[in-house]
Amino acid sequence: MEVGFLGLGIMGKAMAANLLRHGFRVTVWNRTLSKCQELVALGATVGETPAAVVARCRYTIAMLSDPSAALSVVFDKDGVLEQIGDGKGYVDMSTVDAATSSKISEAVKQKGGAFLEAPVSGSKKPAEDGQLVILAAGDQALYDDMVPAFDVLGKKSFFLGEIGNGANMKLVVNMIMGSMMNALSEGLSLADNSGLNPQTLLDVLDLGAIANPMFKLKGPSILKGSYNPAFPLKHQQKDMRLALSLGDENAVAMPVAAASNEAFKKARSLGLGDLDFSAVYEVIKGASGSNQA
Ligand SMILES: NC(=O)C1=CN([C@@H]2O[C@H](COP(=O)(O)OP(=O)(O)OC[C@H]3O[C@@H](n4cnc5c(N)ncnc54)[C@H](OP(=O)(O)O)[C@@H]3O)[C@@H](O)[C@H]2O)C=CC1
Numbered sequence: 001m002e003v004g005f006l007g008l009g010i011m012g013k014a015m016a017a018n019l020l021r022h023g024f025r026v027t028v029w030n031r032t033l034s035k036c037q038e039l040v041a042l043g044a045t046v047g048e049t050p051a052a053v054v055a056r057c058r059y060t061i062a063m064l065s066d067p068s069a070a071l072s073v074v075f076d077k078d079g080v081l082e083q084i085g086d087g088k089g090y091v092d093m094s095t096v097d098a099a100t101s102s103k104i105s106e107a108v109k110q111k112g113g114a115f116l117e118a119p120v121s122g123s124k125k126p127a128e129d130g131q132l133v134i135l136a137a138g139d140q141a142l143y144d145d146m147v148p149a150f151d152v153l154g155k156k157s158f159f160l161g162e163i164g165n166g167a168n169m170k171l172v173v174n175m176i177m178g179s180m181m182n183a184l185s186e187g188l189s190l191a192d193n194s195g196l197n198p199q200t201l202l203d204v205l206d207l208g209a210i211a212n213p214m215f216k217l218k219g220p221s222i223l224k225g226s227y228n229p230a231f232p233l234k235h236q237q238k239d240m241r242l243a244l245s246l247g248d249e250n251a252v253a254m255p256v257a258a259a260s261n262e263a264f265k266k267a268r269s270l271g272l273g274d275l276d277f278s279a280v281y282e283v284i285k286g287a288s289g290s291n292q293a
């Protein structure tokens, strides 16, 4: 199967590499074109523009930072819309809001193409290992066509019906994740400031009812002050913002998420946006005057 791939950031690079490893023919494009070379070394071909990729491939996947990037790659000069049409499918796996996804869907369909939103749950390591959870919605025939690729990229795919359901599901999941990261950070800070060993707190958490892979993975690296980005904090804050907006639209009170968003915003304002989202601990630790170095 031949696929195009637009966006070779942390996630896109791992996902495109995975497809290549599993025998897919992949044509890649990235705004910073030099980042394509690593994929070329794995067997990829380069398209000079998003339009050139779509012209060459029946199916094109995108994995871009945010709504503005997702829209730009489709609507701007040399964008997807210039070449999408009958018999071609466009699959946006970026985390965006439902309105962005609907706008892209309408434009692609108007040109005769098919569109699927398919954001993913799971970070850098699951992307490298083909263990993502895929939250697809939109054109069901295109979903069926993409199953061989989704089987390589993920451990489970959901087809959630109409456009917007995949985007919204992803935002709900990440709203919970961002709030949990704040709760973990507050707990570590409280333990530390109460004279408890934060590592012992992690050990206790891991044995009880609220044990989870995220605490297990991020807890020890937080205690080391190590924030190499797997999921950049600026993207987590974008997801909190979009989830809160979904809450506004549906009159759902989300005081926990709103408070967490403030902490992520503060972290961004301190220049921590490109670090892993667990760096929000630095804000919480700072606010509580932690004993930790
Ligand atoms: N990292 C993670 O753990 C996860 C991320 N996600 C979501 O996946 C998406 C990608 O995340 P991730 O790979 O981490 O992000 P990165 O920041 O690593 O990569 C972002 C990508 O978007 C491109 N881009 C940004 N702005 C534009 C623009 N205006 N026009 C064209 N391309 C643009 C970047 O190009 P360039 O290289 O030129 O900057 C890069 O390829 C995001 O929506 C994120 O929320 C979902 C699940 C997990």
Ligand SMILES: O=CC(=O)O
Binding pocket: 120, 121, 122, 123, 174, 231
């Ligand atoms: O969006 C981030 C993730 O880990 O999922």
